[in-house]
Amino acid sequence: MHSADDRRRGTPFADLARRFADRLAAVRPHGDVHFVRPDWARRNVELERDLLPTPPADFLRHPSIAFQMFVNERLLPHELPYVRARITDERLLAEPPVGGPPTVPLPGSDIRTSSNTVHQLFHLLRYQEATGWRIDDAATIVEWGGGFGALMRLVVAMHSGEPTCVIFDTPVFSAVQWLYLSAVLGEERVVLHHASPVRPVTGRVNLVPIGLVGTTEVDADLFISNWALNESMAKAREAVVARHWFGADSLLLAMHAGDPFAGTVLGAGARMVPIGDFLPGQQYLVA
Numbered sequence: 001m002h003s004a005d006d007r008r009r010g011t012p013f014a015d016l017a018r019r020f021a022d023r024l025a026a027v028r029p030h031g032d033v034h035f036v037r038p039d040w041a042r043r044n045v046e047l048e049r050d051l052l053p054t055p056p057a058d059f060l061r062h063p064s065i066a067f068q069m070f071v072n073e074r075l076l077p078h079e080l081p082y083v084r085a086r087i088t089d090e091r092l093l094a095e096p097p098v099g100g101p102p103t104v105p106l107p108g109s110d111i112r113t114s115s116n117t118v119h120q121l122f123h124l125l126r127y128q129e130a131t132g133w134r135i136d137d138a139a140t141i142v143e144w145g146g147g148f149g150a151l152m153r154l155v156v157a158m159h160s161g162e163p164t165c166v167i168f169d170t171p172v173f174s175a176v177q178w179l180y181l182s183a184v185l186g187e188e189r190v191v192l193h194h195a196s197p198v199r200p201v202t203g204r205v206n207l208v209p210i211g212l213v214g215t216t217e218v219d220a221d222l223f224i225s226n227w228a229l230n231e232s233m234a235k236a237r238e239a240v241v242a243r244h245w246f247g248a249d250s251l252l253l254a255m256h257a258g259d260p261f262a263g264t265v266l267g268a269g270a271r272m273v274p275i276g277d278f279l280p281g282q283q284y285l286v287a
């Protein structure tokens, strides 16, 4: 595992924020309206409107992010003990201040964490327990719908090597991921793609707007999509299934228990794992 200090060489936020509009302009042409549900299209318009011309320092508090990606703190008593019992370095729980996320003190320590960081670590650790695979086993990891980049930040932190990471998302979220992950990891570790064909850079976090999915050359070991591919249009799901999960043998998806897409994922060899009584009606699908 990398030391937390290794992971804290971020690029200054003010420098990135000044260049955000240019980065967004580069990826904006690479959306795909056939992939995006109307509710996400609306959130994207609102997010773009409010982040331009320069994103505020507390951009993670925007409703399109905060209400969708920060879970309620009532999950903490259920997830935090599980996570703490399994990690060897509690600095993994430290919440970067980038974006002004809501934080809580980690009991018995001087670390501030967040319900979201605990929730994302919980997913990764439950995946490891359910499959017997480790995040370390995956050299190339593809995520569909990565929010602001919280899970991929933790994948990088947990991994003992330099994994090649790819996140597909809508253009404004690809730009937000560039802003957040560059500020946390350092801009040199993040690549925002804006032209075909997309050849992910080895050992970096590659951000790919969904309009470029068809020309992305990637062979994944692990495919992740938590509450995202099921929130995309059927055409997006068909594209991912037609690509055989980008070649991944191992899968981690999360969605509502009644979601009709679950049948397709089970058909691909995944099995269903209920998240827990504290989050009724939600499930992981893992392989």
Ligand SMILES: C[S@@+](CC[C@H](N)C(=O)[O-])C[C@H]1O[C@@H](n2cnc3c(N)ncnc32)[C@H](O)[C@@H]1O
Pocket: 035, 036, 037, 040, 068, 069, 144, 145, 146, 147, 148, 168, 169, 170, 173, 210, 225, 226, 227, 228, 229, 231, 232, 233, 236
């Ligand atoms: C509910 S959020 C979940 C984010 C993250 N996976 C998590 O669990 O916190 C849904 C994510 O899917 C993305 N998304 C929505 N429609 C999408 C589409 N058609 N293609 C790719 N990503 C999409 C959103 O931008 C967002 O990043």
